[in-house]
Amino acid sequence: MKIEMLSTGDEVLQGDIADTNAAWCGQALSDMGLSFSRRQTVADNLDDIVDAMAQAAKRSDWVLVNGGLGPTSDDLSAEAAARLLGTELELNQDWLAKLQAWYQAQDTPMPSSNLKQAMLPKGATLVDNPIGTACGFIIEYAGAQLIFTPGVPSEFKQMLQQQWFPLLAKQQPQAQGEVKRFYTFGLSESSLSDRLDGFALPEGARLGYRSARPSIEVKVFYPRPEAQFTALIDSLREHLAEHVFSEDQSDWALHLQQLMIAQNKKLVLAESCTGGMLASELVAVAGSSAYVERGFVTYSNQAKQQSIGVPESLLAEYGAVSIQTSQAMAEGALRHSEADIALSITGIAGPGGGSEEKPVGTVCFSLADGKQCFSQQLQMFNRSRSVVRIMSTAVAMDMLRRYLTGLPVMGDYQHLKRVVSKM
Amino acid sequence: MKIEMLSTGDEVLQGDIADTNAAWCGQALSDMGLSFSRRQTVADNLDDIVDAMAQAAKRSDWVLVNGGLGPTSDDLSAEAAARLLGTELELNQDWLAKLQAWYQAQDTPMPSSNLKQAMLPKGATLVDNPIGTACGFIIEYAGAQLIFTPGVPSEFKQMLQQQWFPLLAKQQPQAQGEVKRFYTFGLSESSLSDRLDGFALPEGARLGYRSARPSIEVKVFYPRPEAQFTALIDSLREHLAEHVFSEDQSDWALHLQQLMIAQNKKLVLAESCTGGMLASELVAVAGSSAYVERGFVTYSNQAKQQSIGVPESLLAEYGAVSIQTSQAMAEGALRHSEADIALSITGIAGPGGGSEEKPVGTVCFSLADGKQCFSQQLQMFNRSRSVVRIMSTAVAMDMLRRYLTGLPVMGDYQHLKRVVSKM
Structure with missing residues (x-):
């Protein structure tokens, strides 16, 4: 399954904030045996956002769009989605009712700028946000599904965990992959690679290296947990020997x-x-x-x-x-x-x-x-x-x-x- | 000037490492009055990298490519650059000599995998890396320049500061702005912003905040150093008073x-x-x-x-x-x-x-x-x-x-x- 992530926002591009949502989601997907094939951040510019969405949709099965659902004028994601589909924004009565109830419970009049957050592209499927005023939504384009999510990390995480990950799990072919990690010390990345070069890997398995000073992590991905995999791990452990500081424990x-x-x-x-x-x-x-x-x-x-x-x-x-x-x-x-x-x-x-x-x-x-x-x-x-x-x-x-x-x-x-x- | 950043690496996509290079560079560009128009991360897959490079080059003046210059088989950036240009990799004798001298000084034989790091696309311009084994290089494609840089943050930063930023400064039409920074402690970002709200800024000047725990940096950009600017700084210093830990010195x-x-x-x-x-x-x-x-x-x-x-x-x-x-x-x-x-x-x-x-x-x-x-x-x-x-x-x-x-x-x-x- 091909998944891309598309974030919007000048603050991320200018380095004023780090994109922790992307790193968090990357890890969560990896635990499900999935991964992003591409991740991008686009400035708050309508044409660029529409263009990036179209291209990402053509390349993938899912596009995770993050950010740009706020009430202010530089929040452009819903408008970009409507433009992509060649349709219009329309008031979603369900979300409007929810927003009104939310403000009523707080005994506060709803600011008119929040109305914008109930305007969804025609035909979009609402995705609930139980802890914020920005709802999510899903649209289809070029054979891909695009899910729109809020930028606030707590809202983003909850929406994905409760609503998107279960969808992905249903669509995913049954067998999940496994990852085994060795944290080594004392050998350089190139001599680790020399040492493991020509190492007989069972079909479908692959080795990866990651320099995380002072460790170099050697990780092996394998599609299914099988006997071959156990033998592979034992053999890697033997090859790396005393250079392994710890296994599966980066700290x-x-x-x-x-x-x-x-x-x-x-x-x-x-x-x-x-x-x-x-x-x-x-x-x-x-x-x-x-x-x-x-x-x-x-x-x-x-x-x-x-x-x-x-x-x-x-x-x-x-x-x-x-x-x-x-x-x-x-x-x-x-x-x-x-x-x-x-x-x-x-x-x-x-x-x-x-x-x-x-x-x-x-x-x-x-x-x-x-x-x-x-x-x-x-x-x-x-x-x-x-x-x-x-x-x-x-x-x-x-x-x-x-x-x-x-x-x-x-x-x-x-x-x-x-x-x-x-x- | 349109600048895009293209990072490679499964580790970033899987959230194993945060992309600190991108944030750092975004800030550095912003201090020069520039910014990224787009930033993306592509998996370690040759076709995808070549495709992303081609599209980024068509949209921009500069593409900053980061990562994938290591000695291992999942380091694909040089190969992707050659494929983009429709040319081949050739051994760069200058860089080979430098690598050999580096290992000789350490009294260590050069691992054969390091040879790969001296293989550059034909016609590329070498960019020196004084502190690592991965050299950088520049190629031209579709009217854009693409600069290839190592993923190791210290090497990345030094290469950009010493070699790329001066190139950009030369190409940039208008005079550079000035930046004054106050590193504060004790006030939250919102109360700093409240305190400086309604602060009379001379035309063209703008205030920025950045949370860099434990400091919050207050920075003011101003297009030209003029008398107004000195008065502005004095006035800011007075407003922030004892909450300023240091000026222009983040350490x-x-x-x-x-x-x-x-x-x-x-x-x-x-x-x-x-x-x-x-x-x-x-x-x-x-x-x-x-x-x-x-x-x-x-x-x-x-x-x-x-x-x-x-x-x-x-x-x-x-x-x-x-x-x-x-x-x-x-x-x-x-x-x-x-x-x-x-x-x-x-x-x-x-x-x-x-x-x-x-x-x-x-x-x-x-x-x-x-x-x-x-x-x-x-x-x-x-x-x-x-x-x-x-x-x-x-x-x-x-x-x-x-x-x-x-x-x-x-x-x-x-x-x-x-x-x-x-x-």
Whole structure:
């Protein structure tokens, strides 16, 4: 089934508001095994809207028109629909009655501008809007059905869920598709593609990649849930191996929280260049107080010495960005807390502060558990301050994930060169 | 000048990612007095992409094509461009040399799939990408120019700013307008609009609002820089008064950094519900080590006691989310650091942990300077965990901004009810 979406509105085109309706609907369709074949936004101009509607109708089975049903003069969708059909707008008595009742219940006279919202193209089928003054409607053109919906997100969502999705489900051939997602870390999109190139896919299945820093998502679509599909997933899991951070769970912090709580462990953090980013990422998940014990943002050398006991002599000898300092930070954080595991990060995020020996992008990491301490120094190339900090946070999270799942704590990361490692 | 945007990618259509590039570019064009006449997203299907390109080219002067330049098989933009022109892809030696040098610098062999990124339609003009492996290019079709750009937002933005916008500016007939921006905090968009309604604007000038949480941006466009314009800005500044966080500077953290460095002050943070978000926000700015001394993420009660000396009795009597605890956190953080000013935040971010007396969204803040301590308890209504944390971070930053500029430290925030305040 071919479905297109057509939104109207200068605010969206000018970037003043983001088109969240489209993203929401795209996800909802994808859960039904459907998807938009095209999405467009057209300025508030009658000719352009009519033209876009006509072309979309010729290409598809359904056109979802969003916006332009308000009471003001720049709301043009109903007029455009009438023009498309070569007909006129006429007063819909049912909707007029509903509007009048709505205002009566609020003891308010109906503004005359609302009359416009009861004017529908001749022959259109009314679609109820239980929570707003803009009704929806459906027309047919060039073999396609066009459904007109209000721009207000709550009204849009309710109308689709209650009225359009059930229509689609009825028209859809029975079997729904399945999607399996692997969230990977450490391999680039191109080497993932190299690695899975020539991977034997059962007929009808297809692979997709999506870069969602720091993850790269590998997803496989398959038309029907069959035994082949289970075998395919097992085989992909084997190919991607330890590079899979999580499956079907894009939130790394939530995944780590589940692992930490299952193992009844508490965590302390000592951050320098990331400056609280790791702590904040973990605390973003509800329930994180069950395992995040505390964090130290030891940004200055004095903070490293005073708050978590990094020896001054060690800082003087090896520098704040060194594997020795990261180890002392992790072990010191463990001593200065009630936690079982400590993660530390210290690095040069740039743009200043680099040297020939330790250029911008040099970052040291340690994970200490009171018995062992795993440390590594990585080098990130050509990275902005923001990317160095985001990637550093991701590496620390990956070290913890690897530790908790019994994998080697230090992984091989493409584009992140390991300079030193120490266990 | 008619400009359309054409994005490719199933991820956008399926709502897996929001199209932030389009919104960003819409705003940037609007600042140049230009706008998109249409924006569309097409699935990763060669025929559909070629068809959309052809139609967009026929309607406009410029088509901005975004995405589909990656190394994988679902990246189809260059192939579609060649098909549109009825020509072939050929290896661009300049870009190949650049790719090879890039990988050589990283001491990594170039994956063969990257070769694809150097294959451009015959006759295309290369557009440099200084920070990524996907080059851009320009072709001509049906009297329009089509520019192909990478989907990665940082690469997209840099390419447009450095290469496309200057081209547009050259082609644009009239002189460019001026834009003045005020980044406000504390007033809602509707009350800003009420406040500035009936504001006498010189001919040709117009006001715009944009919600960019936590700021609301008030911008005024004016066709030419004239004396009238200066008077208009002065008058707007007076109207908006202390609600202006910064002018022409959307980065609050950078603004605070400049104020702190100018006053030669050092800062320490004690965060509970924000969990390092404030520290991370400040440290995101290069050069922040000049004033961010350290931070404590005192998430557990033990951390509050042990790391910054909040008395156990005080936690027992008033609770972790209280004006007394926030004050003890700020004063304790000051004692346990070398800083001049301390900011503390403790609150209930939810969704759990609320009570009748202190519902979700209750947040306490203190600012201490060793002489005085300013504290307040605010109530945020109907807010998600994420919004409570973002708004809390913003309120703390606003308290610091007010302190540093000699304003009352506690502002009036619409939609944030002040429950208690103490000086």
